[in-house]
Amino acid sequence: MTSTADAATRPEAGKASGRPGRTNTKHASQRIGGGLGTRIAPYLFVAPAFIVVFVFVILAAINTFRLAFTDSTLLKPGKFVGFQNFIDLFHDEYFLTALLNSSLYVVCVVPFMVILPLILANLVKGNGRIMGFFRTAFYMPVVMSAVVVGMIWTNLLDSQGLINSILKGAGIINDAIPFLTNRWGILFSSMFVTIWLGLGYYMVIYLTALANIDESLYEAASLDGAGPVRQFVSVTMPGVRSTMVLIMMLSTISAFRVFNEVYVLTNGTAGPGGMDMTMSMLIKNEGTGIQARTGYASAISLVVLVIVGALLVIQQIIQKRGED
Template identity: 85%
Template sequence: MNDTDISVGSRSEASVSGRVEPSMKKLEEGKPRKPKRSIGTILAPYLFSFPAFAIVFVFVVIAALNTFRLAFTDSTLLIPGKFVGFQNFVEVFHDEYFWTAMLNSTLYVVCVVPFMVILPLILANLVRGNSKIMGFFRTAFYTPVVMSAVVVGMIWTNLLDSKGLINSILETTRIIKHPIPFLTDRWLILFSAMFVTIWLGLGYYMVIYLTALANIDDALYEAASLDGAGPVRQFVSITMPGVRSTMVLIMMLSTIAAFRVFNEIYVLTNGTAGPGGEDITMSMLIQQQGTGIQARTGYASAISLIVLAVVGTMLIVQQIVQKRGED
């Protein structure tokens, strides 16, 4: 290659680069420029979320930290108290009411949670569809969820009273000779409250299951029908595996709600926790110890931490069992 060829090549490269650079500039000029965001635009999302964040911070975060602090003091409603270490926890474990409340709350979880997991799923499977009659049943089953605790208490107190509707019907039909003590017997009060809890929660968890059932492909049911599978077989082999993650979620939610039950027992016993306080639950024990002029806020805070530890342990165990079942 001689000098003439080199000079020609360099001129051609220069001419090409000269043509490319203006074209690139035109392309850059043709691109829409991003508008500059003002300070107000940047801060607007944070300003909208600040009230919710402030409420959560004050009434959840600070309250939780204050509960943890009070659990190690002998403070009352009117006296700040002083640091006493683990004295409150030692006293709690020697309190017979605490163990009664622990027994009742644990029994509540064992009896209520299985029904809360299975019955709403069966109910949701029955009311699937877009027909008007199915819409009516879904609304009817969900109605108890939006009812207040006072209304629910009045309804079931009148139904379960010794002179209430249920006993009156049973006595009139001569099925029983004496009224059943739904609201005066220790165990009947507890199981009556469990029934009310299940009645209240069916509609709520049914709606959650309906959302999960909508994600199951209908072709699976059609294929199962062609293979001769009946409704029960389809429910066990298709529906339950299809909503497994939702079942775990509902199990966790119902476990927390059952162990922290308060309204049903309080309303049915008129705040007395049954004869001799034998139907007391953990939440009622916290309420009794932490409210009133003679409230022992430090002692109640210690019980609250124990409840937190127990519920957390239950959730961890459920997660471990779920992972082992999936493996």
């Protein structure tokens, strides 16, 4: 009887002992699969952005570097020519003109881009409705399209435009100011438009930096007899020094690579005789169209990269010496 009872209970014991084994295996596989999925999920989320950056930025940059040392055109791959493209650049009148114009753009625009938005931000940093209105109004040009900006300023600066009409009507001038017909008139008008467009954008960056300055510093300066100008120089500017350096870098890159303003105001002609050509416009002219010289345009792009990189390094050196 004992053996029969044991025999009868063995299958049940076997079943009972088998269930936990299968259950544990199932849970273990779920844990392994869940852990693997958790590790892979972040990479799957960033994969589309990484693919886009890899194809359109990294591969494009590598291809530009390769093409810069060839005589490639749009219709033929070309052959390796070494540094010939770079030698030809410094004998190209259009390149030298574009280099001069872009360099002048940096020298004339960047100081205004660093100082004027800071002054503007300091004036509109309050919380009232009127300050909110002014902040919105100053930021409005940032969201305008290049076509709208071009139409506005072309109508204002034309020989028969609003500005010349007002000046003539007031008897201040007899002949129209050649804002859009003279080489230097076009260049400095484009600089003014660039500053007008950038004021609101950099103002917002400065507003964030100003919010982090301790108000007690202003109170202490006021007790010491410092007026608004002295407080601005002694408290505000040191408090946003790192932001000023950031904006200097951003505006330097934007100014040297300027395209839209000059292109729109000259209707794509780069001024009389192409004398208002900038580096970005030259790259566009040389690198597009049926007769595009892609190798030559790539060489210009590399020169722009080197110059902008050198400017940023110089700014960093100046900043570090100022801090020391």
